[in-house]
Amino acid sequence: MDGHIPKEKLPKLYEQKEDSLSKKLQVFSRQEHINVKETYAKTARTPYSRRDYYKICLTTGLNPGKGLLIYNNEEIPIDGPCLILSNPWVSASVEFSATETGRFSCVFDHHFISGVLLPDLQYASSLFNTAIHPVVTLSLDQQERMLHYFKTIQELVTSDYSFKWDMARTLLQLIIHEAARLQQPQYSSVLKIHDRTVEGFFMLLHKKFPVDLTDQPLKLLTPKYFAEKLHVHVNHLNSVLKKNTGKTTTVIINEQIIREAKTLLRNTNWNISEIAYALGFDYPSHFNKYFKRLTASTPREFRVDR
Structure with a gap:
């Protein structure tokens, strides 16, 4: 691809x-x-x-x-x-x-x-x-x-x-x-967030996006990945994010991936398999289940309704 x-x-x-x-x-x-x-x-x-x-x-x-x-x-x-x-x-x-x-x-x-x-x-x-x-x-x-x-x-x-x-x-x-x-x-x-761990997390997360190439897939991001990059325990990262944003690490990561998925579905001619691979999913079926679980529609349904 x-x-x-x-x-x-x-x-x-x-x-x-x-x-x-x-x-x-x-x-x-x-x-x-x-x-x-x-x-x-x-x-x-x-x-x-x-x-x-x-x-x-x-x-x-x-x-x-x-x-x-x-x-x-x-x-x-x-x-x-x-x-x-x-x-x-x-x-x-x-x-x-x-x-x-x-x-x-x-x-x-x-x-x-x-x-x-x-x-x-x-x-x-x-x-x-x-x-x-x-x-x-x-x-x-x-x-x-x-x-x-x-x-x-x-x-x-x-x-x-x-x-x-x-x-x-x-x-x-x-x-x-x-x-x-x-x-x-x-x-x-x-804007009230001043925790360096939180700032570091968002800076690392934003550097992973946007996804512009199908042959350079995004590695699936996990709380553990960010915790290791920030040299903190995964529980500490989750705690400070929850305190400052009201959301867990997993929820924030999922929201970012779904935003990018919607952008690609709306504004590219990539087929759904290409989008799935670009976002780091090994199989399109895994992406379909992930997208539907978080948006209540399949990628195909979302694209048709755009």
Whole structure:
């Protein structure tokens, strides 16, 4: 089997926008990258795809019902000024049906932000923590502040300022901080977790996904596997996860696998056997029983009803 899910890469993004990936928008020898683009055009629904870069979209002047985000198989209306944060792990699609919708998109790669954010901040941001809602609603004052950050980055990347990339990195951190701060009251139950074992568990779990190749199957994940990686007893891991999330290790793992299974069933042409193998099941029948036990429908029934 050679099935795979293509990832949109930054050069492809610029190619689609009829824009060149110019060298002066690259940083240093490692090709770190950040850029801000502005548009007011309507957009049809974009392909439901994964990317190899991060994207933060700022919308302005949007009337209710004029935008729709499809994120992790959930349809989210985009009403009014907001930030939309997307990452390489979760497939996303967005459409805007109004020309009065102003949008600034900040795209950047892993290298640009690597090593500059505290682990606690990453856990509190939907850019890195897929358990947090990807849309941050903004007041008019908050929109103006964000707009200033985006426009300043836009000016910096084409300027001759010697330290423009450091300044752009600082502004990007401000945007990420602001988004996490604004979401904190709404998601305090998620963001209050400070146990290093819990954070380590979710970081390890998220690294296993997404599944993009049928010939590189996901090894079936178990509580014991994560406990050994974290150098703790499996009972301790289960205890701290239960305390901080209300869910056992097994439940969290199962939820992640089922989310990925639904994504593959909805958005690929892989047959069910290929999906089963990609998710680490030795036999399709085992995957069918697993999926039905946790969703009350078979993979085939889910795909037909999608």
